[in-house]
Amino acid sequence: MTATVYLITGANRGIGYSLVHRLSTRSNTTIYAGARNPAQATALHELSAKSAAKIVVVKLDSLNTQDPKDVAKQIEKEEGKVDVVIANAGIAKYFGPLTETPLSEFQDHFDVNTKGPIVLFQATHALLEKSNKPTFVLLSTTGASIDTAVPFPVSAYGTSKIAANFVVARIHAEHPKFIAFAVHPGFTNSDMGNEAAEAFGMEKAPNTLEETSTGIVKLIDEGKREEKVKFWDFEGNTLGW
Numbered sequence: 001m002t003a004t005v006y007l008i009t010g011a012n013r014g015i016g017y018s019l020v021h022r023l024s025t026r027s028n029t030t031i032y033a034g035a036r037n038p039a040q041a042t043a044l045h046e047l048s049a050k051s052a053a054k055i056v057v058v059k060l061d062s063l064n065t066q067d068p069k070d071v072a073k074q075i076e077k078e079e080g081k082v083d084v085v086i087a088n089a090g091i092a093k094y095f096g097p098l099t100e101t102p103l104s105e106f107q108d109h110f111d112v113n114t115k116g117p118i119v120l121f122q123a124t125h126a127l128l129e130k131s132n133k134p135t136f137v138l139l140s141t142t143g144a145s146i147d148t149a150v151p152f153p154v155s156a157y158g159t160s161k162i163a164a165n166f167v168v169a170r171i172h173a174e175h176p177k178f179i180a181f182a183v184h185p186g187f188t189n190s191d192m193g194n195e196a197a198e199a200f201g202m203e204k205a206p207n208t209l210e211e212t213s214t215g216i217v218k219l220i221d222e223g224k225r226e227e228k229v230k231f232w233d234f235e236g237n238t239l240g241w
């Protein structure tokens, strides 16, 4: 039986690492875990040593357009296909009202949060085509849901994720065999979640990494091609775009 192959970006820590951790107990599974600096991805290497799944730590910087191409070549050679690509890497580094948000912040967030998933999909779609259940998942946010209208001042982050949501909608429209969805992981107590919580006057982000990654893996396991592209939260509720 061929292994189920996952590729997860931003796997060095936070939600990305938690997803790798959750999947690592599965046999007949290969996880390509993207890190900006694989040599320093100590937690991933330690997990790899005791994991039932095969974990391959690969260099993936969302700002580097060559990295996903190199990783796709490696996966093609080693596995011949990829089943699940999770565009998880992301930044949220500016919180403040629209009137004060520097244009450079829009650019910075767009470079990682929007262009990153685009380049990732461009590099991996041919490998996804070879899967029986090709799945592309974007870690998005209610901060990008116009319907939800969160009260937090996240213009640079939110617009970059809205653009990435649109990319997911195009993947759904242009690849009728693919399962492509955006998912809000909750307000999760990773570094990003806790930094945002602090900026918004909260002690820490309320959702745990365990509940978030459990929910996302369940969505992937149970995922099926939907008539309309979906924006889920990690508990399986549909969000408005």
Ligand SMILES: NC(=O)c1ccc[n+]([C@@H]2O[C@H](COP(=O)([O-])OP(=O)(O)OC[C@H]3O[C@@H](n4cnc5c(N)ncnc54)[C@H](OP(=O)(O)O)[C@@H]3O)[C@@H](O)[C@H]2O)c1
Binding pocket: 009, 010, 011, 012, 013, 014, 015, 016, 035, 036, 037, 060, 061, 062, 063, 087, 088, 089, 090, 091, 092, 112, 139, 140, 141, 142, 184, 185, 186, 187, 188, 189, 190, 191, 192, 193, 194, 205
């Ligand atoms: N936490 C939340 O409450 C929350 C809510 C909504 C959406 N999300 C989304 O969930 C995803 C994961 O967030 P998180 O909470 O786990 O964040 P995090 O704790 O800040 O971790 C971010 C991860 O992304 C990686 N990363 C950052 N810039 C990168 C780049 N240029 N290239 C490649 N990797 C890069 C980081 O790598 P390094 O370790 O090398 O820095 C790290 O592994 C993000 O897309 C985020 O927008 C999170």
